[in-house]
Amino acid sequence: xxxxxxLNHTNLRDIWYTMIGxxxxxxxxxxxxxxxxxxxxxAVVSNGLxxxxxxxxxxxxxxxxxxxxxxxxxxxxxxTVTTPKMLAIFWFGAGGISFASCVSKMFFLHLIFVxxxxxxxxxxxxxxxxxxxxxxxxxxxxxxxxxxMGIASVTRSFFICSPLVxxxxxxxxxxxxxxxxxxxxxxGIARLACDSIKVNIYYGVIVALFSTCLDMVxxxxxxxxxxxxxxxxxxxxxxxxxxxxxxxxxxFSFFAHHFGGHTIPLHVHILLANLYVVVPPTVxxxxxxVKIKQIQERFVxxxxxxxxxx
Numbered sequence: 001x002x003x004x005x006x007l008n009h010t011n012l013r014d015i016w017y018t019m020i021g022x023x024x025x026x027x028x029x030x031x032x033x034x035x036x037x038x039x040x041x042x043a044v045v046s047n048g049l050x051x052x053x054x055x056x057x058x059x060x061x062x063x064x065x066x067x068x069x070x071x072x073x074x075x076x077x078x079x080t081v082t083t084p085k086m087l088a089i090f091w092f093g094a095g096g097i098s099f100a101s102c103v104s105k106m107f108f109l110h111l112i113f114v115x116x117x118x119x120x121x122x123x124x125x126x127x128x129x130x131x132x133x134x135x136x137x138x139x140x141x142x143x144x145x146x147x148x149m150g151i152a153s154v155t156r157s158f159f160i161c162s163p164l165v166x167x168x169x170x171x172x173x174x175x176x177x178x179x180x181x182x183x184x185x186x187x188g189i190a191r192l193a194c195d196s197i198k199v200n201i202y203y204g205v206i207v208a209l210f211s212t213c214l215d216m217v218x219x220x221x222x223x224x225x226x227x228x229x230x231x232x233x234x235x236x237x238x239x240x241x242x243x244x245x246x247x248x249x250x251x252f253s254f255f256a257h258h259f260g261g262h263t264i265p266l267h268v269h270i271l272l273a274n275l276y277v278v279v280p281p282t283v284x285x286x287x288x289x290v291k292i293k294q295i296q297e298r299f300v301x302x303x304x305x306x307x308x309x310x
Contacts (some may be wrong), residue, residue, distance in 0.1 A: 013248040014250075016097065016098055016130045016177070017178070017179055018097075018178055020089070020095055020178060020180060021090060021095065021270075022182060023248070023266050024267040025267050029089070029090040030091070030273075032271070036083065036278050037083075040083040043076070043079050043281035044076055046282070046285040046289075047072040047076045047281060047284070047285055048072075048076065049285075050068065050295070051069050051072045051073060053078075053295055053299060054068060055069065063122065063141045064126045068289060069287055070150070071284060074115055074119060075116075075281030077112050078116070078281060079168050079277055081112065082182075085105075086183055095179075097179075101184075102179070103184070106189060107164060109183065111158065113156075114156070114157040116211065121200040121218055122149050123288075127222070128222045156211070164186050167186075167203060168189045168190055171195060172193060172194055174193075176192045177192070180266060186200065187200065
């Protein structure tokens, strides 16, 4: 008997878990999958095109455009880590996944989200320097500085998200193998454990406060001198600096998992969490790419050449 219990507690990570999609809305999975699949295709194509335009045009090798390319890459990865499996659940009921695979997807999901937050902060800093110190822009944001900012963003994201893997592996699992979600994320896995997950909850709060929340505060702080500098100058592009689509659904999902309890219906929480991984990647190229004149010109140039060769 003792051996059986020990076996359960040590080997349950090796069994396959089942994600059920959106609890309570299983009958509507096919209908929900239509807009999600459409947005996923648009997100991959539009962000891939934006990435191609920036990489192939040497005049777009400034911090702003490099950040746009990193944001586009992050959006492609964010939606690709989650959406194909989500659609497999919706279409075929294929929710089975191993513990190791689920933890890997969880790690990359949170890594990409924290890195994307850092990219948005870098974009805000770029606009701050460009507007408040235009004559010193090229001397402040050199290629060396840009490279260091990119390395710092990735390194910070890695060290912030790596402990999440340890925190879910340290837990004891005793038989629950149903994940009430459409993709793998930290608290969804932790809630399968049969022992205390307070450390997981506390660390999740710390990560949110000192990474994405702190980035939001710094972004807002950078807007103050920008607003003062452009006040009355007639700049119409200022609203593009704001980025609520990425942050709002993500924070709703975070607070629902940690503090929502039974207040927020589970199907509402999961549905909005699903939209979070497809809606921002779909609208980001429009918010940050299509409205920028240099990218528009590059887009016209590329397609004019393609028509000439055809």
